[in-house]
Amino acid sequence: MGKIILTGDRPTGKLHIGHYVGSLKRRVELQNSGEFDEIFIMIADAQALTDNADNPEKVRQNIIEVALDYLSCGLDPKKCTLFIQSQIPQLTELSFYYMNLVTVSRLQRNPTVKSEIAMRNFETSIPVGFFTYPISQAADITAFKATTVPVGEDQEPMIEQTREIVRKFNSIYGDALVEPDILLPDNKACLRLPGTDGKAKMSKSLGNCIYLSDTEEEVKKKVMSMYTDPNHIQVSDPGQVEGNTVFTYLDAFCKEGDFEKYLPDYKNLDELKDHYKRGGLGDVKVKRFLNSILQAELEPIRQRRKEYEANIPYVYQVLKEGSQKAEAVAAQTLQGVKEAMKINYFEDLDFIEEQARKYKGQE
Secondary structure: OOOEEEEEEOOOOOOEHHHHHHHHHHHHHHHHHOOOOEEEEEEOHHHHHHHOOOOHHHHHHHHHHHHHHHHHHOOOOOOOEEEEHHHOOHHHHHHHHHHHHOOHHHHHHOHHHHHHHHHOOOOOOOOHHHHOHHHHHHHHHHHOOOOEEEOOHHHHHHHHHHHHHHHHHHHHHOOOOOOOEEEOOOOHHHOOOOOOOOOOOOOOOOOOOOEOOOOHHHHHHHHHOOOOOOOOOOOOOOOOOOOOHHHHHHHHHOOOOHHHHHOOOOOOHHHHHHHHHHOOOOHHHHHHHHHHHHHHHHHHHHHHHHHHHOOHHHHHHHHHHHHHHHHHHHHHHHHHHHHHOOOOOOOOHHHHHHHHHHHHOOO
């Protein structure tokens, strides 16, 4: 069996640097590593509709935004398959079959589902489609027989639920599905990048995101207004780096050579942190350093995005061809699932013959 990746994003808007360090950058690295036989990357529009059913135009418009960000970050249609979830009808059918293998109480215990419900204030008015999101995600993963799913740590409960579904299905019907492994970011700071205001998560509604498509001026403005240590009022004051958003971002983005290039007064990040903690280092100097690093990281992405924005029909053609390929793969998996469940009535010629002999013998 080959090594296969399945991952993706909900098209809820332009992607931000939290997406970039948490998944996008790693996807490009994995794509270029040559270690995987297939890489499927999905724009999960059907999942986005579970809490945007009354605003389909929003989801429709955001698909191109996500696709542009994918291509701009370096995802290559020649090396990976980019596709749109709703264009793969087999995923819906697989979800329907998997629903029989999961209880309501199990879904209610899923930590990711609980936190997402609380965040959206659904309370007792939870859309069924949103509630069954872990089952839908299991269908996405298993449809492509993914062996590896690169996600953030907040998605661990979802992957575990997929594994449970796979184990239960295989125990009942036979080994038709593949149990996936999770692949977390190797940089701990990338596991969950906070918003620029220090909040636990970047959110478009909170206005605390730095988008991959932001201009140089927009990035600088957001960095310079970033949350730091509220007790670090004077430059001479000792500062705290834990929970300090600027240093969290430096942990995620700072690379070897950045100090020599942008801040030669220091040898490395540990030295910078030590100076900040003992006092005598101002926030502005640290923010300017972070801005230089981010601008260098984002500039090639911005330039590639402009090129793709000038050829939107090509972007949709990439998604169309990718969706066609993904559907063919999912159709094969669904065929195997139906065979295992013994609901492939018209394809099982031996069974038809057996039934014919059975009833002929009753004459």
